[in-house]
Amino acid sequence: MIIHGRSLHPGTATGTPIRLTAPLSFWGGTDTEGRIVDAHHPQCGAVLTGRILLMESGRGSSSASSVLAEQIRARTAPAAIILSRPDPIIPLGALIAAELYNLNLPVVVASYDAIPAGALVQVTDGTITW
Amino acid sequence: MPTLHLTADEEAMLGGRDGDGVALAMRVIVGQARISDAPRLVEITSSHVDSCLYHGRVSLDFAHRLVDLGARVRVPATLNVGSTDLIHPDLVRDHELAAAGRELMAAYVELGCTPTFTCAPYQLPNRPALGEHIAWAESNAIVFANSVLGARTDRYGDFLDVCAAITGRAPYAGLQTPEARRGTMVFDCRPLGEFTDLTYPLLGHHIGSVVGAEIPVLLGIPSDVGEDDLKALGAAAASAGGVALFHAIGVTPEAPTSIDGLPVRVVDLETLQRVRRELSTVASELDAVSIGTPHASYAECVRLSELVVGPPLKLPFYLSTARATRERLAENGVLQVLEAAGVTVVVDTCTYITAILSPTWKYVMTNSGKWAHYAPGNINVSAILGSLSECVASARAGHVVLDS
Numbered sequence: 001m002i003i004h005g006r007s008l009h010p011g012t013a014t015g016t017p018i019r020l021t022a023p024l025s026f027w028g029g030t031d032t033e034g035r036i037v038d039a040h041h042p043q044c045g046a047v048l049t050g051r052i053l054l055m056e057s058g059r060g061s062s063s064a065s066s067v068l069a070e071q072i073r074a075r076t077a078p079a080a081i082i083l084s085r086p087d088p089i090i091p092l093g094a095l096i097a098a099e100l101y102n103l104n105l106p107v108v109v110a111s112y113d114a115i116p117a118g119a120l121v122q123v124t125d126g127t128i129t130w
Numbered sequence: 131m132p133t134l135h136l137t138a139d140e141e142a143m144l145g146g147r148d149g150d151g152v153a154l155a156m157r158v159i160v161g162q163a164r165i166s167d168a169p170r171l172v173e174i175t176s177s178h179v180d181s182c183l184y185h186g187r188v189s190l191d192f193a194h195r196l197v198d199l200g201a202r203v204r205v206p207a208t209l210n211v212g213s214t215d216l217i218h219p220d221l222v223r224d225h226e227l228a229a230a231g232r233e234l235m236a237a238y239v240e241l242g243c244t245p246t247f248t249c250a251p252y253q254l255p256n257r258p259a260l261g262e263h264i265a266w267a268e269s270n271a272i273v274f275a276n277s278v279l280g281a282r283t284d285r286y287g288d289f290l291d292v293c294a295a296i297t298g299r300a301p302y303a304g305l306q307t308p309e310a311r312r313g314t315m316v317f318d319c320r321p322l323g324e325f326t327d328l329t330y331p332l333l334g335h336h337i338g339s340v341v342g343a344e345i346p347v348l349l350g351i352p353s354d355v356g357e358d359d360l361k362a363l364g365a366a367a368a369s370a371g372g373v374a375l376f377h378a379i380g381v382t383p384e385a386p387t388s389i390d391g392l393p394v395r396v397v398d399l400e401t402l403q404r405v406r407r408e409l410s411t412v413a414s415e416l417d418a419v420s421i422g423t424p425h426a427s428y429a430e431c432v433r434l435s436e437l438v439v440g441p442p443l444k445l446p447f448y449l450s451t452a453r454a455t456r457e458r459l460a461e462n463g464v465l466q467v468l469e470a471a472g473v474t475v476v477v478d479t480c481t482y483i484t485a486i487l488s489p490t491w492k493y494v495m496t497n498s499g500k501w502a503h504y505a506p507g508n509i510n511v512s513a514i515l516g517s518l519s520e521c522v523a524s525a526r527a528g529h530v531v532l533d534s
Contacts, residue, residue: 008165027185028504028507028508032186038507039507061269062180062267062268062269062285062286062287062288063180063183063185063287063288064287065287065288065289065290066181066185066186066188066189066287066288066289067185067186069188069192069289070185070186070187070188070189072188073186073187073188073191074186074187086165086166088162088165088166088286088287089287091161091162091165092158092161092162092287092288092289092290093287095157095158095161096158096188096192096289097188099154099157099158099195100188100191100192100195101191
């Protein structure tokens with residue numbers, strides 16, 4: 001299967017999907033280890049590191065771009081992020097990590113409902129295959 | 131999707147005419163403009179930079195990269211709070227965080243930013259006028275600039291604020307454009323009757339929680355409301371739900387003259403009582419009080435100084451404010467009154483974003499909706515919301531004292 005989305009930050013990644021059931025703010029919502037720590041989030045405790053993160057949009061704080069860039073640097077970030085709505089804060093974190101460390105975390109806007117749990121998903125810029 | 135049009139000057143910045151630092155900053159601005167479908171960039175007159183708050187190694191690496199590449203801000207740029215109090219460095223318990231915070235704050239000063247270190251830049255001189263395009267970060271500063279001053283800024287992520295200051299440009303998108311600034315949902319506050327100082331953070335939190343992506347229009351805000359109350363309202367709305375602009379009829383400069391056809395939500399006292407129960411822990415026990423989120427204005431500090439004269443405070447009492455406000459307080463003898471009463475004055479940072487309060491404290495009282503929203507997650511305390519006079523009465527009694 002293949003989906004063509006809109007690339008907000010280029011890159012390639014492979015991993016298994018994790019679909020968030022509620023919006024997440026990286027600042028205050030995740031720790032440096034890539035774990036969800038927002039006590040109000042239904043998936044609190046889940047680890048996002050290395051996963052293909054599927055979520056509607058980012059939420060809240062503008063510091064989310066810093067927190068994501070720091071996770072990319074520390075290799076604790078998701079492998080790729082697929083959003084259903086464009087959000088400038090998340091690709092900003094990815095762009096800064098690319099500028100500073102030459103590490104590219106792909107960020108895509110796509111309708112991701114068809115992606116099955118447990119599939120091995122590949123993201124190449126705006127193209128998602130499994 | 132519109133194509134992004136750059137002027138010759140902007141193309142030259144992107145191409146490296148003004149150095150590699152400007153080119154890097156322009157890549158960030160252009161990248162964000164494309165994501166936001168902006169047709170062009172807009173020249174800004176000032177920036178408020180939040181990137182000086184330390185979030186890990188990446189914060190320092192980015193600032194140092196800009197310094198190393200010779201970047202300088204080209205419009206006046208104020209700095210938000212950092213991770214330490216440079217005037218009272220002993221207040222921060224985590225020395226590693228304080229050292230990194232200090233290094234980051236210094237790097238931003240080296241880029242040409244003004245060392246204001248306050249989340250309330252609208253309390254400083256030279257604030258932007260109605261219709262001015264600016265690039266301000268820090269959610270409470272954004273909502274104040276847009277709503278109360280009528281200046282125009284979108285919500286920007288960390289890094290973008292300083293890139294806007296270095297290039298003098300921001301994407302012409304979001305709240306920079308007039309069409310995105312129109313009110314879309316009315317909150318009828320007339321049933322609230324008389325407003326107290328606690329009405330504003332509670333109302334702000336409520337609006338932020340329910341408004342979603344709509345632009346709120348408030349009906350029934352007293353026409354003589356002061357800026358400190360609008361600050362409290364906006365800060366609570368921005369932290370509860372990302373509100374970046376509100377209109378208050380008869381109060382704010384861009385409020386609509388007609389609300390015909392807009393959906394209306396009624397806010398009554400019961401609504402605010404429910405909000406207070408959500409935001410505030412019920413407790414009698416109290417360990418400390420913290421006020422000044424966003425940074426207390428000069429007038430708020432004076433009011434506190436009047437309230438603390440009398441029987442001594444039994445509990446630790448923190449007041450966060452701007453270093454510029456502290457200087458003015460010292461010149462006029464108000465700082466001495468506050469300190470003599472046992473108030474710890476914090477500048478350059480805030481008690482909910484760095485390690486100042488004792489980790490053994492469980493119950494902390496505040497008059498700030500924003501502090502009550504963030505502190506439990508950030509510094510692991512239970513927050514009790516009260517008015518300024520309830521905060522002082524509680525610190526004096528050594529336990530929670532509420533008027534009603």
